[in-house]
Amino acid sequence: MSVKDEVYRIVAEQAVIDVADVSDDKTLEALGIDSLGLVESIFAIEEAFDITVPFNANEPTSSDFDISSVGAIVRAVESLVAEQKAAR
Amino acid sequence: MRRVVITGAGTINALGHNVPDTLEAMREGRCGISDLDIRDVERLQIRIAGQVHDWDAEAQFNRQQIALYDRFTQFTLLAAKEAITQSGLEFGGQLAAEAGVVLGTAGGGVNTWDENYRAVYEDGKNRVHPFVVPKLMNNAAASHVSIEWNLKGPAFTVATACASSNHAMGLAFQMIRAGGARVMVTGGSESMLCFGGVKAWEGLRVMSRDACRPFSLNRNGMVQGEGAGVFVFEDYEHARARGADILAEVVGFAMTSDAADIVMPSKQGAERAISGAMRDAGLAPTDVGYINAHGTGTAANDKTECAAVADAFGAHADRLMISSTKSMHGHLIGGTGAVELLACIMALREGVIAPTIGYEEPDPECALDVVPNTAREAKVGAVLSNAFAFGGLNAVLALKRA
Numbered sequence: 001m002s003v004k005d006e007v008y009r010i011v012a013e014q015a016v017i018d019v020a021d022v023s024d025d026k027t028l029e030a031l032g033i034d035s036l037g038l039v040e041s042i043f044a045i046e047e048a049f050d051i052t053v054p055f056n057a058n059e060p061t062s063s064d065f066d067i068s069s070v071g072a073i074v075r076a077v078e079s080l081v082a083e084q085k086a087a088r
Numbered sequence: 089m090r091r092v093v094i095t096g097a098g099t100i101n102a103l104g105h106n107v108p109d110t111l112e113a114m115r116e117g118r119c120g121i122s123d124l125d126i127r128d129v130e131r132l133q134i135r136i137a138g139q140v141h142d143w144d145a146e147a148q149f150n151r152q153q154i155a156l157y158d159r160f161t162q163f164t165l166l167a168a169k170e171a172i173t174q175s176g177l178e179f180g181g182q183l184a185a186e187a188g189v190v191l192g193t194a195g196g197g198v199n200t201w202d203e204n205y206r207a208v209y210e211d212g213k214n215r216v217h218p219f220v221v222p223k224l225m226n227n228a229a230a231s232h233v234s235i236e237w238n239l240k241g242p243a244f245t246v247a248t249a250c251a252s253s254n255h256a257m258g259l260a261f262q263m264i265r266a267g268g269a270r271v272m273v274t275g276g277s278e279s280m281l282c283f284g285g286v287k288a289w290e291g292l293r294v295m296s297r298d299a300c301r302p303f304s305l306n307r308n309g310m311v312q313g314e315g316a317g318v319f320v321f322e323d324y325e326h327a328r329a330r331g332a333d334i335l336a337e338v339v340g341f342a343m344t345s346d347a348a349d350i351v352m353p354s355k356q357g358a359e360r361a362i363s364g365a366m367r368d369a370g371l372a373p374t375d376v377g378y379i380n381a382h383g384t385g386t387a388a389n390d391k392t393e394c395a396a397v398a399d400a401f402g403a404h405a406d407r408l409m410i411s412s413t414k415s416m417h418g419h420l421i422g423g424t425g426a427v428e429l430l431a432c433i434m435a436l437r438e439g440v441i442a443p444t445i446g447y448e449e450p451d452p453e454c455a456l457d458v459v460p461n462t463a464r465e466a467k468v469g470a471v472l473s474n475a476f477a478f479g480g481l482n483a484v485l486a487l488k489r490a
Binding site for chain 1: 133291292293294295296297307308309351352386387388
């Protein structure tokens with residue numbers, strides 16, 4: 001499963017929608033994921049990829065982890081996976 | 089209806105091991121938040137806390153007592169001793185039967201859970217100490233206070249997360265006011281600065297890694313603290329008859345439930361508790377000079393709290409002072425309202441308003457006088473203390489100068 005497929009699966013599960021309804025241009029908000037759902041999604045991403053995501057719910061937009069859209073999240077996860085695997 | 093006054097106060101927290109040291113730190117705007125010193129801290133992302141340092145349990149308690157006292161009970165007993173000693177009360181005969189204890193804690197003996205889970209899961213042991221249950225139970229602290237001081241009336245523990253001690257003190261107030269007790273030892277304590285306790289909070293993604301900066305635009309979360317605050321609440325006539333030194337009068341209390349979200353605060357729920365406490369106390373908004381804020385330093389709490397205060401006070405919101413001492417001692421969770429009540433008593437008794445330290449940038453959504461960084465001298469006649477818990481449970485106390 002690619003990073004994109006896995007992130008789509010996590011987002012769809014959190015939003016309780018079909019994976020087919022997830023796309024790169026959608027925002028989590030548009031998919032109906034609230035701030036708690038966001039924190040749970042990030043936890044699921046960390047568990048799925050065995051990475052640590054720098055995310056603070058008090059300043060969701062100011063962290064290095066871009067959550068502005070599903071596509072942005074996929075790219076952010078890809079770079080974290082590359083970074084953190086390289087560091088091991 | 090009986091009047092209720094405070095005749096004793098005690099504490100231990102990151103700012104001091106007693107009330108005078110704590111108030112001195114609040115006056116000076118000193119920060120008690122430091123590097124967290126616990127086992128496995130290197131596996132945590134959050135490594136700061138309002139931790140109690142230089143705590144020597146062996147100097148206070150014997151070996152048998154320590155076998156029974158979790159750290160939250162130890163803190164409670166120390167604070168209770170200071171408060172009851174100050175009150176000058178001795179509990180015997182009829183007074184003992186009419187005196188009780190109601191305390192708040194969110195987690196109870198979290199360190200005891202943590203250590204014993206380690207023993208059985210991590211170390212593979214198949215045996216734990218026989219007193220694990222009486223040590224970790226949430227009512228352990230209240231029960232040990234009743235045993236130590238011979239309090240034979242109502243005794244119980246309230247667990248409403250971050251509002252626990254305000255709920256406990258509110259109930260103590262109501263009980264004495266209604267004639268159900270003559271004296272209540274009340275307040276709360278918390279000690280969850282252990283690996284499991286911090287890891288759980290870390291998971292919520294609301295913790296700051298560097299500082300607690302309530303109401304500041306650049307705030308980035310809360311910082312955990314630990315410790316206890318304990319007070320003696322007493323029937324005014326009883327206190328007056330024995331010539332007790334009265335620290336402040338408790339005049340009102342209100343509690344509300346948001347009935348909405350398990351973690352996100354509600355402006356309406358908070359506003360109803362604030363207005364309810366003033367109504368219960370017979371105070372007009374213009375009577376209130378200071379509010380000790382819940383002020384956790386999270387994005388959500390601080391803006392919701394300021395909006396609730398603005399709604400409850402109208403134009404007077406711009407004239408009162410509101411500060412969060414969590415910036416100095418951290419968030420003591422179930423014990424926080426008790427330590428914060430000390431700032432309310434200092435405001436009424438000494439005319440010194442404790443500051444919100446770490447304040448760096450104004451936030452238009454928190455546009456109130458938050459007493460930034462430096463304590464202020466001001467004469468205030470009535471104050472409120474806010475506590476708003478996860479679960480949407482709000483508890484606000486109102487105090488007046490004695």
